[in-house]
Amino acid sequence: MVLCFILLLIPIAVSYYFKLQLIGPTLESAFRMAIQLALVGIFLTFVFDLNSTIINIVWVMVMVIVASHNVLKNAELKIQSLIAPLITSFALTNMGMLLYFNSFIIDLANVFDARYFIPIGGMVLGNSLRANIVGINDFCDQIQRNENRYLSKLSLGAEKHEALMPYMRKSLRNALKPTIANMATIGIVFLPGMMTGQILGGSSPLTAIEYQIAIMVAIYVTTVINVLMALIILMYRGFDEYGMFRKNMLKS
Amino acid sequence: MEIIRMEDVSVSVNDGLQDKLIFSGLDLSVSKGEKILIKGRSGIGKTTVFRLILGFTRPSSGRIYFQGKPADSELFWEIRKRATHISQDSDIGEGPVMTLFEEVFSYSANHGKFDHDALDTLLAEFSLEREVLNKKFENLSGGEKQRISIIISLMTKKDIFLLDEITSDLDAALKTNVVDYFMANPEWTVLAISHDPEWEREGVRIIDFEKIISNRKSGKKVD
Numbered sequence: 001m002v003l004c005f006i007l008l009l010i011p012i013a014v015s016y017y018f019k020l021q022l023i024g025p026t027l028e029s030a031f032r033m034a035i036q037l038a039l040v041g042i043f044l045t046f047v048f049d050l051n052s053t054i055i056n057i058v059w060v061m062v063m064v065i066v067a068s069h070n071v072l073k074n075a076e077l078k079i080q081s082l083i084a085p086l087i088t089s090f091a092l093t094n095m096g097m098l099l100y101f102n103s104f105i106i107d108l109a110n111v112f113d114a115r116y117f118i119p120i121g122g123m124v125l126g127n128s129l130r131a132n133i134v135g136i137n138d139f140c141d142q143i144q145r146n147e148n149r150y151l152s153k154l155s156l157g158a159e160k161h162e163a164l165m166p167y168m169r170k171s172l173r174n175a176l177k178p179t180i181a182n183m184a185t186i187g188i189v190f191l192p193g194m195m196t197g198q199i200l201g202g203s204s205p206l207t208a209i210e211y212q213i214a215i216m217v218a219i220y221v222t223t224v225i226n227v228l229m230a231l232i233i234l235m236y237r238g239f240d241e242y243g244m245f246r247k248n249m250l251k252s
Numbered sequence: 253m254e255i256i257r258m259e260d261v262s263v264s265v266n267d268g269l270q271d272k273l274i275f276s277g278l279d280l281s282v283s284k285g286e287k288i289l290i291k292g293r294s295g296i297g298k299t300t301v302f303r304l305i306l307g308f309t310r311p312s313s314g315r316i317y318f319q320g321k322p323a324d325s326e327l328f329w330e331i332r333k334r335a336t337h338i339s340q341d342s343d344i345g346e347g348p349v350m351t352l353f354e355e356v357f358s359y360s361a362n363h364g365k366f367d368h369d370a371l372d373t374l375l376a377e378f379s380l381e382r383e384v385l386n387k388k389f390e391n392l393s394g395g396e397k398q399r400i401s402i403i404i405s406l407m408t409k410k411d412i413f414l415l416d417e418i419t420s421d422l423d424a425a426l427k428t429n430v431v432d433y434f435m436a437n438p439e440w441t442v443l444a445i446s447h448d449p450e451w452e453r454e455g456v457r458i459i460d461f462e463k464i465i466s467n468r469k470s471g472k473k474v475d
Contacts, residue, residue, distance in 0.1 A: 148343045152344050152401075153344070155306055155332055155335065156336060156404065157408055158359045159360065159361070162358075162359045
């Protein structure tokens with residue numbers, strides 16, 4: 001491990017030579033990463049040993065709450081505006097996917113087994129975060145930039161959901177494109193962390209690939225449902241009874 | 253029959269720092285089939301009247317009635333099915349014009365209203381070639397956009413037209429054509445904001461906007 005940290009001397013030297021002022025942030029981030037992962041490692045060892053269904057579900061719920069908070073914070077929306085429906089939607093989608101994945105795809109006897117439930121839950125949730133942020137940001141941005149277009153559609157007889165459909169379509173596409181591109185390049189451009197971990201841990205590459213394919217499909221499907229649900233929530237909660245966008249929901 | 257009534261309506265907008273008064277004390281009564289031209293300086297809030305009728309702007313005080321009923325959110329959704337707002341910079345979307353027509357006629361309120369013959373007649377009436385339907389709306393000239401917006405609104409068979417400087421980008425002959433068209437139907441209620449003299453004709457009630465607003469409450473000067 002010490003030899004691993006010695007490698008950090010290279011970015012420190014680069015920062016020093018080019019006066020990037022990144023020595024402090026590099027050391028701080030590396031230190032934080034090490035401490036956080038060490039604590040999570042200790043915590044997960046304890047959770048895995050205990051392997052209690054309740055604690056496993058609670059831990060995944062904590063991840064869902066942190067993820068929902070993170071999405072709203074990064075999408076520049078006031079947290080209290082959408083947090084409750086977003087948590088509900090993320091919890092239902094991710095729990096549903098986890099149960100399906102563990103029961104039918106990897107055929108576990110105990111679908112809440114900590115060794116699968118927590119890491120797979122983390123991967124699925126973590127990988128759909130960016131798409132949710134892109135989707136919500138894009139939708140709010142379009143509505144504000146093209147407000148007259150939206151109002152024109154309302155005055156041509158559109159119901160709210162009819163007028164918003166083109167915006168929703170565009171935001172969904174923009175949110176999902178990176179995940180689709182990621183699926184297409186996987187294995188050639190990069191070997192994903194989970195697969196690399198399994199191979200380093202002694203699994204055969206074929207077993208690792210099987211898991212990776214299954215997890216990529218699960219990530220994509222969860223991302224689609226999560227983004228769709230987030231946009232539907234925004235369509236209902238983000239507009240008043242007159243169909244006007246609630247600008248006070250935005251941070252600035 | 254009175255179709256729209258506004259009583260002592262004030263509108264303020266929040267510019268992020270404070271509430272700014274647009275106007276106060278607006279009184280307006282519109283009868284079915286009436287043709288009205290609203291005149292006045294730019295920036296005094298004429299377009300806001302149209303936004304009030306459609307529920308896009310909420311009054312800070314005062315009352316709005318539609319066919320005698322106080323307008324609430326439900327009623328505004330009904331008004332939007334009968335009234336249409338066409339403005340000088342109408343923006344109905346992006347992409348081929350025909351695709352935009354298809355989108356508008358896919359709305360539940362417009363199902364079954366698309367009529368190919370009517371479209372051909374209207375294109376000819378407003379001096380547009382059929383090829384315009386294959387062009388992208390965003391690439392059209394200002395005048396073409398205005399005419400496409402007019403045609404699409406007419407085809408949705410509305411009976412209340414809120415026309416905001418819709419003749420500004422048209423040549424003299426077309427201006428006359430458009431005004432003739434909106435004046436011809438006695439069933440249509442037409443409110444037009446325009447600086448074009450073509451709208452000032454017999455049978456049109458001309459309203460000086462500054463005379464129907466006041467600052468009774470605030471005592472401030474309208475800007």
